Amino acid sequence: MAPVAILLLIADQGGSLRTGGLLCALYGLASAIGQPVLGRMVDRRGQSRVTAAAVLLTTVCLLALAVVQVTARPGLAAVLIALAGLSTPPLEAGLRALWPVVLPDEARRRAALALDTGAQGLIYVAGPPLVAVLSTTTGPRTAMVVSASLGLVGAAVVLSAAPSRRWRPPPATRPTGPLGPLAHAGLRWLFVAVSGVGFALGAMNVWAVALAEDLGMDLLSGLIPAALSTGSLVGGFLYGKRTWPGTISGQLRCTAVLFAAAWLPLMTATGPISAVALTAVPGLLLTAVITSAFLTVDALAPAGTTTEAYAWLIAAVGAGQAAGTALSGTLSEHPVIGAALPAAGAALTLIVLLAAYRHIVVPSAAALRRGRHRHTPTHASR
Numbered sequence: 001m002a003p004v005a006i007l008l009l010i011a012d013q014g015g016s017l018r019t020g021g022l023l024c025a026l027y028g029l030a031s032a033i034g035q036p037v038l039g040r041m042v043d044r045r046g047q048s049r050v051t052a053a054a055v056l057l058t059t060v061c062l063l064a065l066a067v068v069q070v071t072a073r074p075g076l077a078a079v080l081i082a083l084a085g086l087s088t089p090p091l092e093a094g095l096r097a098l099w100p101v102v103l104p105d106e107a108r109r110r111a112a113l114a115l116d117t118g119a120q121g122l123i124y125v126a127g128p129p130l131v132a133v134l135s136t137t138t139g140p141r142t143a144m145v146v147s148a149s150l151g152l153v154g155a156a157v158v159l160s161a162a163p164s165r166r167w168r169p170p171p172a173t174r175p176t177g178p179l180g181p182l183a184h185a186g187l188r189w190l191f192v193a194v195s196g197v198g199f200a201l202g203a204m205n206v207w208a209v210a211l212a213e214d215l216g217m218d219l220l221s222g223l224i225p226a227a228l229s230t231g232s233l234v235g236g237f238l239y240g241k242r243t244w245p246g247t248i249s250g251q252l253r254c255t256a257v258l259f260a261a262a263w264l265p266l267m268t269a270t271g272p273i274s275a276v277a278l279t280a281v282p283g284l285l286l287t288a289v290i291t292s293a294f295l296t297v298d299a300l301a302p303a304g305t306t307t308e309a310y311a312w313l314i315a316a317v318g319a320g321q322a323a324g325t326a327l328s329g330t331l332s333e334h335p336v337i338g339a340a341l342p343a344a345g346a347a348l349t350l351i352v353l354l355a356a357y358r359h360i361v362v363p364s365a366a367a368l369r370r371g372r373h374r375h376t377p378t379h380a381s382r
Helices: 002-012 017-045 047-065 074-086 091-102 106-119 121-137 140-160 162-166 185-215 220-241 248-268 272-300 306-330 335-355
Strands: none
Touching: 002 017, 002 047, 002 121, 002 140, 002 185, 002 220, 017 047, 017 074, 017 091, 017 185, 017 306, 047 074, 047 091, 047 140, 047 162, 091 106, 091 140, 091 162, 091 306, 106 220, 106 272, 121 140, 121 220, 140 162, 185 220, 185 248, 185 272, 185 306, 185 335, 220 272, 248 272, 248 335, 272 306, 272 335, 306 335
16 A cells, blocks of 8 residues: 555655656665565564564654655655665565464465465555545545554554464574575575566556556556456465466466466556456466465575565565566656556566576475474474
């Protein structure tokens, strides 16, 4: 919700879409930087204290942004946005680390991970339209306050849940050094690859706002991301419903091919109906790509670095999203290019995965290793 709220807040105050895109990019880039740092802290100190402190700082910054005249005080607004991004709580990475404790069975955990990834689409199904409705009816400041408040409430729900309260980081079996999971070459290439997925998503968000302005339909800025997320939710259900053939590495490359191809029809969309319908198509593949990436991280991450490794994956998506938002905002006056940028991001993911396929290999034995550092009974009993 926050990036959409920032865009609409700046637009309401007379700022340009380019300025809004750059500030949203700052938010995404700051979040991408903060996630691995907070993830490493969680791996060392547990979820409760780190996540609680982070969400409080994020909430304060977003609430302060709601009362600042962004166009008159861009420096202060940039500082608040950067702090809010840096302190974004690592809830997604923390949740990934909880699944092995809740579901030790490998097959059930894989299905749950797919459904978890797909169900996150509900955030975008409900979030952007809610921001658009609130901005239209009560103003973008109210939308920003609601975004901050819902984030605080959501974090409180997670932190109060028993699995989160009891989770303790497992000890590393061997020193990983200052690089942590980045010491693994395959993970480094994987993180570069998934940044293309984030680029596609960031470019799509700005393209949606630009198209909404061109057509005079404010709700379209929320409906288009919601369409992609609806497709992601459906795709997550279908992907988690059955076991797919081949290795995790092969599934990752295959889904990347389909994901890249699914963006191409979007370049033909000119009206609201076609834009919404065609955006749902790549959403069907989004969950499969992200879930395959998470399973790859799960198999390759060194013991004791799980949350940080997940956070790096999330950060890579966020960094790509920031780049896509910034470039799409800069090129917002060229609608044809704006519609092509999501496909370019997805193509980047495919190219990197194909170029680095020898490094991103999950051995068959990895299926047995995948919860090697998380099946310790003390994790659940503490």
